[in-house]
Amino acid sequence: MSEKLNQLKKLLGEVSDIGRAASVLGWDQQVNIPPKGHEARGQQLATLSKIAQEKFITDEVGGLIEDLKSELNGADNDDAAMIRVASRNYDKAKRVPPSFIAEQAVVSSKAFEAWMEARSKSDFSIFQPHLEKVVELVRKYVSFFPPADHPYDTLLDDYEPGMKTADVKAIFDPLRPKQVELIKAITSAKQVKADFLFKKYNEKKLIDFGVDVITKYGYDWSRGRQDKAPHPFETTFSVDDVRITTRFEDDNPTATLFSTMHEAGHALYEQGVNPAYERTPLASGTSLAVHESQSRMWENLVGRSLPFWEHFYPSFKKTFSSQLDGVGVKAFYKAINKVEPSLIRVNADEATYNLHIMLRLELEIAMVEGS
Amino acid sequence: MSEKLNQLKKLLGEVSDIGRAASVLGWDQQVNIPPKGHEARGQQLATLSKIAQEKFITDEVGGLIEDLKSELNGADNDDAAMIRVASRNYDKAKRVPPSFIAEQAVVSSKAFEAWMEARSKSDFSIFQPHLEKVVELVRKYVSFFPPADHPYDTLLDDYEPGMKTADVKAIFDPLRPKQVELIKAITSAKQVKADFLFKKYNEKKLIDFGVDVITKYGYDWSRGRQDKAPHPFETTFSVDDVRITTRFEDDNPTATLFSTMHEAGHALYEQGVNPAYERTPLASGTSLAVHESQSRMWENLVGRSLPFWEHFYPSFKKTFSSQLDGVGVKAFYKAINKVEPSLIRVNADEATYNLHIMLRLELEIAMVEGS
Numbered sequence: 140m141s142e143k144l145n146q147l148k149k150l151l152g153e154v155s156d157i158g159r160a161a162s163v164l165g166w167d168q169q170v171n172i173p174p175k176g177h178e179a180r181g182q183q184l185a186t187l188s189k190i191a192q193e194k195f196i197t198d199e200v201g202g203l204i205e206d207l208k209s210e211l212n213g214a215d216n217d218d219a220a221m222i223r224v225a226s227r228n229y230d231k232a233k234r235v236p237p238s239f240i241a242e243q244a245v246v247s248s249k250a251f252e253a254w255m256e257a258r259s260k261s262d263f264s265i266f267q268p269h270l271e272k273v274v275e276l277v278r279k280y281v282s283f284f285p286p287a288d289h290p291y292d293t294l295l296d297d298y299e300p301g302m303k304t305a306d307v308k309a310i311f312d313p314l315r316p317k318q319v320e321l322i323k324a325i326t327s328a329k330q331v332k333a334d335f336l337f338k339k340y341n342e343k344k345l346i347d348f349g350v351d352v353i354t355k356y357g358y359d360w361s362r363g364r365q366d367k368a369p370h371p372f373e374t375t376f377s378v379d380d381v382r383i384t385t386r387f388e389d390d391n392p393t394a395t396l397f398s399t400m401h402e403a404g405h406a407l408y409e410q411g412v413n414p415a416y417e418r419t420p421l422a423s424g425t426s427l428a429v430h431e432s433q434s435r436m437w438e439n440l441v442g443r444s445l446p447f448w449e450h451f452y453p454s455f456k457k458t459f460s461s462q463l464d465g466v467g468v469k470a471f472y473k474a475i476n477k478v479e480p481s482l483i484r485v486n487a488d489e490a491t492y493n494l495h496i497m498l499r500l501e502l503e504i505a506m507v508e509g510s
Numbered sequence: 511m512s513e514k515l516n517q518l519k520k521l522l523g524e525v526s527d528i529g530r531a532a533s534v535l536g537w538d539q540q541v542n543i544p545p546k547g548h549e550a551r552g553q554q555l556a557t558l559s560k561i562a563q564e565k566f567i568t569d570e571v572g573g574l575i576e577d578l579k580s581e582l583n584g585a586d587n588d589d590a591a592m593i594r595v596a597s598r599n600y601d602k603a604k605r606v607p608p609s610f611i612a613e614q615a616v617v618s619s620k621a622f623e624a625w626m627e628a629r630s631k632s633d634f635s636i637f638q639p640h641l642e643k644v645v646e647l648v649r650k651y652v653s654f655f656p657p658a659d660h661p662y663d664t665l666l667d668d669y670e671p672g673m674k675t676a677d678v679k680a681i682f683d684p685l686r687p688k689q690v691e692l693i694k695a696i697t698s699a700k701q702v703k704a705d706f707l708f709k710k711y712n713e714k715k716l717i718d719f720g721v722d723v724i725t726k727y728g729y730d731w732s733r734g735r736q737d738k739a740p741h742p743f744e745t746t747f748s749v750d751d752v753r754i755t756t757r758f759e760d761d762n763p764t765a766t767l768f769s770t771m772h773e774a775g776h777a778l779y780e781q782g783v784n785p786a787y788e789r790t791p792l793a794s795g796t797s798l799a800v801h802e803s804q805s806r807m808w809e810n811l812v813g814r815s816l817p818f819w820e821h822f823y824p825s826f827k828k829t830f831s832s833q834l835d836g837v838g839v840k841a842f843y844k845a846i847n848k849v850e851p852s853l854i855r856v857n858a859d860e861a862t863y864n865l866h867i868m869l870r871l872e873l874e875i876a877m878v879e880g881s
Contacts, residue, residue: 156557159550163535172751174732179530179748179788186527190561361545377550380543417550 143210144218147203150194151225152418157191159376166376168251169368170384181248189241196233204229217415224420227300234283243280246272255369274506281507291507298427304504311497318493325478325490333474338462340392348455349385349399356437358383358403359410371398371485373405373434378417381409392459393475394486397438401485404437405430439489445472514581515589518574521565522596523789528562530747537747539622540739541755552619560612567604575600588786595791598671605654614651617643626740645877652878662878669798675875682868689864696849696861704845709833711763719826720756720770727808729754729774730781742769742856744776744805749788752780763830764846765857768809772856775808776801810860816843 161184168180194200204226211219250269257266277294284293289304296302350365368384375381383402388394408424416422424430441447445468448455452468463471478488484495532555539551565571575597582590621640628637648665655664660675667673721736739755746752754773759765779795787793795801812818816839819826823839834842849859855866 152553153557153561156554157561160531160535160554160558163538163554164531167534167538171735173735173753176733176748176751179750182523182789183527183531183534183747186524187531190524190528362547364542364544376554377547379550380547382544418553 143203143206147200147207147222147225148419150197150200150203151420154191154195155418155420155422157187157194161187161191162374163376166374166382168248169370169372170366177248177252181245184248185241185244188244189237192232192235192237192240196229196237201229201233217413217421221416221419221421228420231284231297235280236283239276239279239283243276246276258369278507278509289504291504294503294507300426307500311500314493315497318490318497322478322480322490322494326480331473331477332470333477335462335466335471336393336474337390338392339390340459340462342387342395344458345387345392345395346385346399348451348458349396351454352396352442352451353399353403353406356400356403356407356441358406362410363406365399365402371402373402373409375409375423378410378412378414378422381406388486391486392462397442398485400442401434401438404434407437408433443472443476443489445469448472448475514574514577518571518578518593518596519790521568521571521574522791525562525566526789526791526793528558528565532558532562533745534747537745537753539619540741540743541737548619548623552616555619556612556615559615560608563603563606563608563611567600567608572600572604588784588792592787592790592792599791602655602668606651607654610647610650610654614647617647629740649878649880660875662875665874665878671797678871682871685864686868689861689868693849693851693861693865697851702844702848703841704848706833706837706842707764707845708761709763710761711766711830711833713758713766715829716758716763716766717756717770719822719829720767722825723767723813723822724770724774724777727771727774727778727812729777733781734777736770736773742773744773744780746780746794749781749783749785749793752777759857762857763833768813768846769856771813772805772809775805778808779804814843814847814860816840819843819846 164180164184164187168177168184172180204222207218207222208226211222213219246269250266250273253266253269257263278290281290281293287293287303291304295304295307346365346367353365354360362379363381363383365383365385367386369386371383371385373381373383383399383406385395385399385402408430412422424433448468448471452471456463456466456471466474476488478490480491480494481487484492484499487495535551535555535558539548539555543551575593578589578593579597582593584590617640621637621644624637624640628634649661652661652664658664658674662675666675666678717736717738724736725731733750734752734754736754736756738757740757742755742757744752744754754770754777756766756770756773779801783793795804819839819842823842827834827837827839827842837845847859849861851862851865852858855863855870858866
């Protein structure tokens with residue numbers, strides 16, 4: 140068995156290397172790339188994704204997985220878990236032609252470039268045709284799989300293995316009216332003062348403060364770095380290279396602060412992965428929801444709590460004394476927790492964030508249904 | 511023919527994509543990577559290099575090249591040139607096992623990490639065992655090829671197609687004594703004053719000045735960017751993404767200035783490549799010597815000339831008025847051209863630089879010979 144396992148790990152290790160390389164190219168595209176570099180980058184990502192797919196869905200990999208599955212049947216150890224996840228991924232990947240993966244990479248790359256332009260010009264029409272193409276490909280992707288209870292199930296399963304659209308609805312449907320009611324109650328009550336959060340804060344000092352916070356969270360800078368990008372995200376190149384991005388917005392210091400804490404939450408999860416899982420399908424989070432549980436814990440349960448600010452506020456206030464003149468820690472704490480409907484999910488407060496997610500699910504389902 | 515040509519271009523395009531992706535990973539490793547990220551990066555580079563090699567030396571690629579060679583025989587056009595270069599590269603690559611390429615990538619990556627540490631600690635012993643391994647692999651590489659007049663010929667040919675070690679010696683041997691004589695004559699004459707070049711210059715202002723200079727050279731920032739790295743270099747991800755790095759040294763402003771100009775020279779060459787050559791073996795410089803002719807032209811013939819500084823010195827002096835107090839343009843011009851033997855090639859003046867190159871050739875030949 141050990142020989143087959145080693146051979147499978149070798150093959151999956153190469154697939155992982157190509158995927159990680161694609162992640163580096165994707166990170167660079169969001170963080171560094173010069174304006175005209177996108178087209179070639181899209182082509183490079185297409186080639187890498189296609190090759191990773193081709194190398195994953197070979198008969199050799201499939202045969203090794205089958206053999207090891209029966210040999211490890213019922214075992215409760217890391218290798219058995221790795222085979223279980225590899226088998227699941229293999230069965231799904233086998234249905235998707237590598238040429239489709241390549242096309243999707245090119246389309247996504249062009250869409251990203253258009254999104255950046257649309258965003259900076261506040262002009263959705265620049266992005267719209269690209270979004271339509273993205274959605275078209277997503278629906279084509281669904282068509283490669285046997286019909287599910289709902290076409291969105293196929294997509295959801297890539298992020299939450301085994302979860303059905305109906306399961307999510309069963310959670311969201313009863314929550315939603317209560318959440319709406321709660322938000323209405325809060326927003327109709329006397330509003331907390333938060334004007335001091337809509338002022339210009341020095342970018343470097345703000346980012347330095349975020350760095351100080353996540354260092355205390357335990358983010359390991361010898362195994363990661365933070366850069367600026369239009370959209371905050373976390374990306375993993377190895378357990379020893381887990382990077383995050385943050386963003387800066389004029390007159391919105393919390394966009395930087397809570398993005399940094401949120402992405403650091405993802406990064407702490409990834410930096411904590413067992414190094415023995417490196418280059419295997421286990422070397423990442425269990426699911427997107429578990430990942431978000433980590434990011435939102437550090438952002439909200441920790442970062443928006445009173446004890447947190449009782450510790451950090453004195454130095455924060457000292458750094459931004461003119462903006463926070465006369466503002467005590469409790470007033471600050473209330474302001475950063477102010478509930479107010481807004482357009483941008485990643486900047487939303489803890490209560491309306493949930494509605495963003497619910498709305499996004501509905502939009503995504505509608506797009507997949509074409510309704 | 512067109513169908514075969516298209517198929518070959520498609521296959522070579524994928525090989526090029528993988529190579530460019532590896533360049534992105536290499537750039538990131540020199541510019542951004544966190545301290546512990548090197549090991550996984552070496553593995554990723556090994557996998558990419560191995561796959562690029564495997565995809566290049568297939569029988570299909572070889573067959574297409576052979577067919578197209580006879581069909582295009584004697585033609586004087588870009589396609590014929592592409593086939594000529596592809597054929598040359600193919601015949602060489604075919605001799606080198608992909609597993610060797612992978613091993614070399616891992617060894618180089620570890621050596622680079624060790625070099626950085628050795629450099630920052632000024633301790634050669636950290637780098638020595640890695641250098642020995644690098645040299646061992648270089649000699650193994652040579653062994654894959656039929657014996658040449660000199661083992662160094664095989665290596666030289668990768669950078670200067672068709673050039674022999676004896677050819678280089680025939681150029682260097684008569685030049686060397688004259689160059690030594692020239693340098694002796696200069697260094698025994700009355701020395702020019704250059705103490706104002708060994709002061710602290712503000713890093714950001716210095717880099718900004720370099721940016722201004724190479725913008726006027728014609729470096730296109732929409733198709734490139736400049737970052738800081740321990741060693742200055744130029745790297746190409748596509749004709750629309752040609753990046754350079756520079757470095758900053760305390761008390762040595764010219765290290766930054768002339769590195770920037772030198773690398774911009776390489777970049778101007780690469781940004782000027784015909785976009786029609788993209789993703790083919792023609793999409794890069796003709797040879798390393800031609801490349802250096804461009805970089806050194808912009809660094810020396812332009813950047814160390816009196817007319818250049820007659821244009822730029824007023825603003826430079828205004829920016830660094832305290833360092834350059836009482837220094838006129840002619841004195842500055844003489845100082846940046848001061849000839850003085852030094853240890854670091856990339857910081858060397860125009861006259862001693864040539865000796866660095868000659869010495870380096872001798873060292874490399876000695877290492878390959880094991881003498």
